[in-house]
Amino acid sequence: MKIFNVSQIRALDAHTIAHEPITSLDLMERAAKAFVCWYCARFDHQQTVRIFCGKGNNGGDGLAIARLLHHKEYLVQVYVVDYTEQASDDFRANLERMPQGAPLHFIKKQDELPAPAPGTILIDALLGSGLSRPVEGLLAAVIRAINQSEATVLSVDIASGLYADQPNGPEDVIVQPDYTVTFQLPKLAFMLPQNNRFIGDWQVVDIGLSADFIEQESTPYYFTDAAVARALIRPRLKFSHKGTFGHALLIAGSYGKMGAALLAGSACLRSGVGLLTAHVPRCGYSIVQTYMPEAMTQVDPHEEIITALPALEPYSVVGMGPGLGKDPQTLRVLEALIAQAQVPLVLDADALNLLAENPALLQKLPQGTILTPHPKEFQRLAGDAAHDYERLALARRFARKYQVVLCLKGGHTAVVFPDGTVHFNATGNAGMATGGTGDVLTGVLTALLAQKYPAEQAAQLGVYQHGAAGDRAAEQRTQTALIASDVVENLGW
Numbered sequence: 001m002k003i004f005n006v007s008q009i010r011a012l013d014a015h016t017i018a019h020e021p022i023t024s025l026d027l028m029e030r031a032a033k034a035f036v037c038w039y040c041a042r043f044d045h046q047q048t049v050r051i052f053c054g055k056g057n058n059g060g061d062g063l064a065i066a067r068l069l070h071h072k073e074y075l076v077q078v079y080v081v082d083y084t085e086q087a088s089d090d091f092r093a094n095l096e097r098m099p100q101g102a103p104l105h106f107i108k109k110q111d112e113l114p115a116p117a118p119g120t121i122l123i124d125a126l127l128g129s130g131l132s133r134p135v136e137g138l139l140a141a142v143i144r145a146i147n148q149s150e151a152t153v154l155s156v157d158i159a160s161g162l163y164a165d166q167p168n169g170p171e172d173v174i175v176q177p178d179y180t181v182t183f184q185l186p187k188l189a190f191m192l193p194q195n196n197r198f199i200g201d202w203q204v205v206d207i208g209l210s211a212d213f214i215e216q217e218s219t220p221y222y223f224t225d226a227a228v229a230r231a232l233i234r235p236r237l238k239f240s241h242k243g244t245f246g247h248a249l250l251i252a253g254s255y256g257k258m259g260a261a262l263l264a265g266s267a268c269l270r271s272g273v274g275l276l277t278a279h280v281p282r283c284g285y286s287i288v289q290t291y292m293p294e295a296m297t298q299v300d301p302h303e304e305i306i307t308a309l310p311a312l313e314p315y316s317v318v319g320m321g322p323g324l325g326k327d328p329q330t331l332r333v334l335e336a337l338i339a340q341a342q343v344p345l346v347l348d349a350d351a352l353n354l355l356a357e358n359p360a361l362l363q364k365l366p367q368g369t370i371l372t373p374h375p376k377e378f379q380r381l382a383g384d385a386a387h388d389y390e391r392l393a394l395a396r397r398f399a400r401k402y403q404v405v406l407c408l409k410g411g412h413t414a415v416v417f418p419d420g421t422v423h424f425n426a427t428g429n430a431g432m433a434t435g436g437t438g439d440v441l442t443g444v445l446t447a448l449l450a451q452k453y454p455a456e457q458a459a460q461l462g463v464y465q466h467g468a469a470g471d472r473a474a475e476q477r478t479q480t481a482l483i484a485s486d487v488v489e490n491l492g493w
């Protein structure tokens with residue numbers, strides 16, 4: 001699925017109106033119906049719905065939603081925030097369409113706001129993607145009141161006050177919804193951790209905007225959902241043998257951190273690799289042999305850390321990083337690996353920290369190497385960013401410059417290709433913010449590269465499946481109880 005910026009969304013809107021063709025008022029009606037359909041599937045007639053409308057098209061949506069819910073005999077109260085004389089044409093048309101007797105209130109001053117009523121549903125249709133400046137005055141007061149209420153808050157298209165494709169200021173007044181129901185395509189703002197409070201559980205509803213336009217319009221931003229991920233999966237053919245699926249080498253673990261090697265290794269085994277060899281310090285020998293009978297073990301000469309690179313000939317991919325530590329001898333191994341590797345690499349955790357401390361190595365990374373930093377590791381690699389949009393720009397430049405695939409881990413992990421395109425991931429949950437889940441991802445990616453998935457597709461599919469396994473684990477266990485081994489247990493596609 002593509003993600004468009006605001007001017008592209010406007011162009012898509014205009015293209016649909018001109019070429020379907022459909023009037024903008026009918027398109028607004030379609031959007032309102034899609035919202036109402038979503039609403040009615042989740043909320044019953046018991047709760048009063050308070051709909052707060054601005055005077056642009058987002059407010060027009062709000063009025064149309066109010067009329068449709070009123071006809072369905074929901075208990076609706078409509079509040080038009082009358083902060084300006086200006087109003088969009090479709091807002092005005094929908095105001096005229098409000099049925100006689102529908103409870104419609106105009107709010108000109110803050111003291112005309114209704115008293116809070118816990119248990120109500122608030123629909124936020126104040127401002128949509130047309131936001132052009134920080135919210136002030138009466139609108140800001142209404143937003144503050146919405147945020148202070150104990151009601152369930154639903155934003156139409158996007159939380160009022162939140163920019164769809166650029167950073168907000170720290171003092172900006174923005175609705176904090178429980179849900180955002182957005183039209184046709186997700187907004188870039190939904191992907192970024194800094195907007196966490198201003199998104200809630202977001203859902204896309206289809207309003208039939210031009211599929212041709214969406215296909216032809218180019219964008220650097222994409223969303224990897226179930227359909228995209230499914231299309232990436234290669235079937236395992238009947239006459240395959242273990243050689244078909246590659247032989248992975250995993251260099252991981254140190255004294256006290258053998259768990260990282262086990263998590264990465266078992267995830268690799270559960271992700272379809274043909275053969276796995278784990279290269280671990282001597283202290284890890286019986287641990288790996290006992291816990292992962294399916295893997296072969298190569299022991300390092302050193303008891304506690306990795307100090308030697310094994311001969312690489314047998315292997316079709318190398319994953320390095322989980323639980324390594326940063327000893328100078330381990331750095332030598334990483335340097336040798338980067339210099340000698342003729343196969344794809346996955347570098348994670350301490351391998352990334354070693355890279356950050358030795359940036360000259362970045363220039364030497366084989367093309368298509370996958371790096372999987374969490375935000376702190378990325379900061380060490382690429383420097384500071386003032387906000388998430390800047391971090392995204394930094395990530396795109398980094399991936400282009402070093403011709404690597406970056407998996408910038410987070411709520412919607414951003415998989416950045418060497419061409420600078422960004423593929424945000426749909427799956428995963430906050431339960432996965434716990435030690436070891438990153439090691440699991442390294443194992444999954446290593447297995448996919450062993451199976452000859454190109455680095456870009458391995459990253460996109462691996463990140464998706466890792467998150468999906470985490471979602472299944474959270475369903476079984478709850479997010480609170482989820483641990484990294486549960487993610488391994490739930491791998492499989």
Ligand SMILES: NC(=O)C1=CN([C@@H]2O[C@H](COP(=O)(O)OP(=O)(O)OC[C@H]3O[C@@H](n4cnc5c(N)ncnc54)[C@H](OP(=O)(O)O)[C@@H]3O)[C@@H](O)[C@H]2O)[C@@H](O)CC1
Pocket residue numbers: 009010012013027028031054055056057058059060061086088126127128129130131132133134135136139156157158183209
């Ligand atoms: N995409 C689609 O295909 C469809 C989109 N639809 C809906 O349209 C919405 C976008 O509509 P929209 O462009 O009219 O924007 P919206 O945000 O309602 O209002 C803009 C107005 O507010 C003003 N304004 C801006 N910032 C302000 C501020 N801080 N404080 C005060 N005022 C401010 C701004 O003024 P201006 O910048 O011009 O000075 C302008 O007058 C979209 O989110 C979706 O809900 C659906 O109906 C159907 C299909």
Ligand SMILES: [K+]
Pocket residue numbers: 058124125126127128155156157158159160
């Ligand atoms: K809104």
